[in-house]
Amino acid sequence: MDQSLKNKTAIITGGNSGIGYATAADFLAKGARVLITGRNPGAVQRAVHSLGFPAEGFTADQSSTDDTKKLAEYVRSRYGKVDILFINAGIAKFSGITDVTEEDFDAIMNINFRGAFFTVQQLLPLLNDGGSIVFLSATNAYAGMPGTAVLSASKAAINSLARTLSRELAPRHIRVNTIIGGPIDTPILEKIGVSHDQAGDIRKKMTASIPLGRLGESSEVANLVSFLVSDGARFITGGEYSIDGGLMVHPGIN
Numbered sequence: 001m002d003q004s005l006k007n008k009t010a011i012i013t014g015g016n017s018g019i020g021y022a023t024a025a026d027f028l029a030k031g032a033r034v035l036i037t038g039r040n041p042g043a044v045q046r047a048v049h050s051l052g053f054p055a056e057g058f059t060a061d062q063s064s065t066d067d068t069k070k071l072a073e074y075v076r077s078r079y080g081k082v083d084i085l086f087i088n089a090g091i092a093k094f095s096g097i098t099d100v101t102e103e104d105f106d107a108i109m110n111i112n113f114r115g116a117f118f119t120v121q122q123l124l125p126l127l128n129d130g131g132s133i134v135f136l137s138a139t140n141a142y143a144g145m146p147g148t149a150v151l152s153a154s155k156a157a158i159n160s161l162a163r164t165l166s167r168e169l170a171p172r173h174i175r176v177n178t179i180i181g182g183p184i185d186t187p188i189l190e191k192i193g194v195s196h197d198q199a200g201d202i203r204k205k206m207t208a209s210i211p212l213g214r215l216g217e218s219s220e221v222a223n224l225v226s227f228l229v230s231d232g233a234r235f236i237t238g239g240e241y242s243i244d245g246g247l248m249v250h251p252g253i254n
């Protein structure tokens with residue numbers, strides 16, 4: 001049995017569904033203690049219940065610095081120090097530049113980038129030297145996909161932050177890596193109010209552009225996160241790792 005994360009403590013933001021939940025399950029299977037966050041107390045509790053011991057939950061909105069401070073305080077009192085931060089919480093929202101409102105702009109940037117930034121800032125004093133941070137970014141940061149100007153910029157900012165932190169935290173032997181996720185089959189579209197049928201159409205369209213001919217699964221992203229935070233990846237920092245079924249090498253030329 002793979003116990004590569006035995007005795008490690010991990011914090012996963014946005015762990016009540018999708019990629020964060022699958023990663024929590026994988027970390028637990030590999031021997032880690034895991035704390036997940038999310039905005040909705042009921043959803044966090046249900047996830048903790050189905051993940052089983054020793055999963056724990058804490059309700060915190062990543063866009064709220066107050067919540068992030070409370071999270072850090074809880075982590076300090078509950079665990080003292082931690083070994084792994086998986087900064088995964090995020091939202092997607094699509095609209096062409098003429099339709100983007102200031103509210104949309106702020107909501108996306110505040111959760112996906114500002115919130116990720118201050119979560120790391122608050123939790124960093126609790127991260128052991130030799131620990132590991134993984135950010136969840138997206139192919140949007142590079143794809144130039146119409147209708148994703150703000151979403152893509154929020155993820156590009158994450159990529160930049162991760163590269164800077166990889167050097168800033170290297171003296172503490174803290175490794176910082178980024179996963180560039182392609183289309184993964186999670187409830188992310190439904191959460192922003194896209195209807196089941198529309199979400200199905202979007203997923204069908206995405207699938208058609210993926211060389212491997214299918215969407216990714218959350219558990220496949222979880223495997224990559226688990227590797228990047230493990231000792232097997234001890235010489236890997238400042239890297240970006242794509243998991244997208246070949247989407248970004250699709251040449252568009254036949």
Ligand SMILES: NC(=O)c1ccc[n+]([C@@H]2O[C@H](COP(=O)([O-])OP(=O)(O)OC[C@H]3O[C@@H](n4cnc5c(N)ncnc54)[C@H](OP(=O)(O)O)[C@@H]3O)[C@@H](O)[C@H]2O)c1
Nearest residue numbers: 014016017018019039061062089090138181183184186188
């Ligand atoms: N699915 C994809 O195709 C894809 C591709 C590339 C990158 N990603 C990235 O992967 C990450 C995970 O998304 P997912 O696809 O697994 O979607 P998901 O199932 O919707 O999961 C998102 C998680 O983030 C949490 N979250 C959202 N806003 C939050 C906030 N303000 N504070 C705290 N938690 C918050 C959600 O919890 P609540 O909503 O209950 O608060 C949920 O636990 C996101 O950063 C997303 O951008 C996804």
